[in-house]
Amino acid sequence: MARITRDEVLHVARLARIELSDDEVAKFQEQLANILEAVSKVSELDLSDVPPTAHPLEIANAWAEDVPRDCLPLDEVFANAPDRDGDYFRTPPA
Amino acid sequence: MTTGVGSTEPEKSGGADLRGAGAGSWEPVIGLEIHVQLKTETKMFCRCRNGFGGEPNSQTCPVCLAFPGALPVPNRRAIEETIKLGLALDCTIAERAVFHRKNYFYPDNPKAYQISQYDEPLCARGHLDVPTEHGVTRIGITRAHLEEDAAKNVHVAASGRIHGATATLVDFNRCGTPLVEIVTEPDIHDAETAKRFLQLLRQTVVELELSDAELEHGSMRFDVNVSVRPAGSDELRTRTELKNMNSFSFAAKGIEREIARQIRIYEDGGVVEQETLHFDPAHEESPPLRSKEEAQDYRYFPEPDLVPVEPGKDLVDRLRATLQVLPGARITRIAETLSFYDADVLVTGGLDRLWTSLVDAGADPKEAANVLANQFVAAGIDPGTVDAGELAKLVSARAEIPRAAFDEALAKVGERGFSADPYLEQKVVADTAELDPIIQRIIDANPAQAEQYRSGKEGLLGFFVGRVMKETGGSADPRVVNERVRALL
Known part of the structure; x- marks a missing residue:
């Protein structure tokens, strides 16, 4: 069973600026451990000859020409914004 | 932003001298990190316009606002221009380059990650040769990579100060615009060389037409890492980071002050603390990580929404063929005719091509350089608008025509159809x-x-x-x- 400590959960939560209750810390500790456990299955294989994969698709150079297209109208830009100040998004002080 | 994957081993630093080192027994170690905004038509991963001056948030779309489900598509021109810069810096261009996510939570980036590059950047292991009076100093380039810029935050408060702000206002027009980050090796050992490097890099970027690279508009920004060590040692001691300096001369002064401060601390038996010194709060970028957070907290991983970039030999060769003689080489060449100082002023001032034309048209090299570096610059004329033949006549006649006539003619030398002849007829009175x-x-x-x-x-x-x-x-x-x-x- 992969282990993840309570401090590690709190650390990751702090990086995301999320406040967790003690119950939530315990819950995520278990869930994150399960995820790590599942992913660590891969290490059961001998992959010493396999180069790291950055992307599963065997293609490269998917790009677009440098030609402008229309932007969103402001009412759509702000449609889901919780707070707005003129044409700015407004957030708690950062 | 520092990715921490660059080599930290100091390489040989060709011809560095220790002027400005203060006590002779200490050697300063300086590394630079430079960000340059590319002047593409559109942003890095969406086709919103990339440019100043729009109303707040008017240049945004689902991609750069991070609406759910929106997918990034890289800007081909931005990739090509980064490769071009890499070639100008003698970098190795990656056969395969990968974009990574750099995770952090801050209101200047709605995705909560910046798309950047990590261990497979487009350009790595290059150098820029900086001419000095004593020959050429080679400064290693660890890497040059492509990433996206963040939004502009305005911190508002009743007092108007950043501290104690009551809210942050966000304009996403700059969010997602292409940014090239250039990281040097810690090969610089005095403030003057750091300044020259920055000036030369700026001129290179401007000539490649990648960026306006204007410090006052933030289209070129740089951070400086400074440490000192006992002369002759190759250890790397704790460094401090100098941020948000808005002129090269100011940077040179800041570096000198910081070197002196660290030497003083060591000589008093103290220890230099790792810290970041902010110089210009008005230009302050929001630090995404608090000081206690480590580079590993960025949790870099390959951006799953983007496939690798494989430039290929044909593309790289085509871009290489567009490169012209670079400013550093031109300084060295012109310094064979003029003093190093004059050559440096002409090239970093963007005046040397006009100077060459003046000399070709028969003007005295020294006289032409003097006029360009002084009266011409003072008159604020765009060198590209000047008929070199007419200006050469003026330069050659400077001693024979009245000063007033010379000044008047010079002010008009950029006008279409300008002729020097009427001014040359006015003779100076020497009788x-x-x-x-x-x-x-x-x-x-x-x-x-x-x-x-x-x-x-x-x-x-x-x-x-x-x-x-x-x-x-x-x-x-x-x-x-x-x-x-x-x-x-």
Whole structure:
């Protein structure tokens, strides 16, 4: 069973600026451990000859020409914004 | 932003000297990190316009606002321009480059990650040769990679100060615009070389037409890492980071101050603390990580929404073929004719191509350099608008035409269809038979000053020369006037 400590959960939560209750810390500790456990299955294989994969698709150079297209109208830009100040998004002080 | 994957081993630093090192027993170690905004038409991963001046949030779309489900598509031109810069810096261009997510939570980035590059950047292991009076100093380039810029945050508060802000206002127009990050090896050992490197890099970027690279608009920004170590040692001690400096001269002064501060601490038996010194709060970028957070907290991983970039030999060769002679090489070449100082001023001022044309058109090299670096710059004329043949005539005739006529002509030299000929017809008055009566009249009119001059107050010579120049409408030859005033006094 992969282990993840309570401090590690709190650390990751702090990086995301999320406040967790003690119950939530315990819950995520278990869930994150399960995820790590599942992913660590891969290490059961001998992959010493396999180069790291950055992307599963065997293609490269998917790009677009440098030609402008229309932007969103402001009412759509702000449609889901919780707070707005003129044409700015407004957030708690950062 | 520092990715922490660059080599931290100091490489050989060609010809570094220790001027400015203060105590001779300490060697400063300086590394630079430079961000340059590319002047593409569109952003890095969406086709919103990339440009200043739009109303807040008017240049945004689902991709750069991070609406759910939106997918990034890289800007081909931004990739090509980064490769071009890499080639100009003699970097190895990656056969395969990968974009990574750099995770952090801050209101300047709605995705909560910046798309950047990590261990497979487009360009790595290059160098820029910086000409100095004592030869060339080679500064290693660890890497040059492509990433996206963040939004602009405005911190508002009743007091107008950043601390104690009551809210943050966000404009996403800049969010997602292409940014090239260039990281040097810690190969720089004095402030002057750091300044020269930055000037030369800026001129290179401007000539490649990748960026306006204007410090005052933030289209070029740089951070400086400074540490000192006992001379002769190759250890790397704790460094401090100098951020948000908005001029090269200011940076040089800041570096010198910081070097002196660290030496003082060590000599007093103290320890230098790792810290970041902010110089210009007005240009402050929001630090995404608090000081206690480590680079590993960025949790880099390959961006799953983007496939790798594989430039290929054809593309790289095509881009290489577009490169012209770079500014560093031109400084070295011109310094064979002029002093190093003049060559440096001409090239980093974007004036050397015009200088070459003037010399080709018959102007004296030194005289042409003087006029360009002084009167021409002061007149604020775009070198690209000038007919070199006409300006060369003016430069060659400078001593023979009145100063006023020269200045007037120079101010108009950028105008379409400008001809130097009418100005060349105005001859400077050097005839003593014509000048002597004027000079005598002025001396007679100012007996007190004449008396003071004769009793040793030589500074008054300028008073008389100035009166004569004024009297003759600037048409007198100042050298002759000088001579005659002395004689007649």
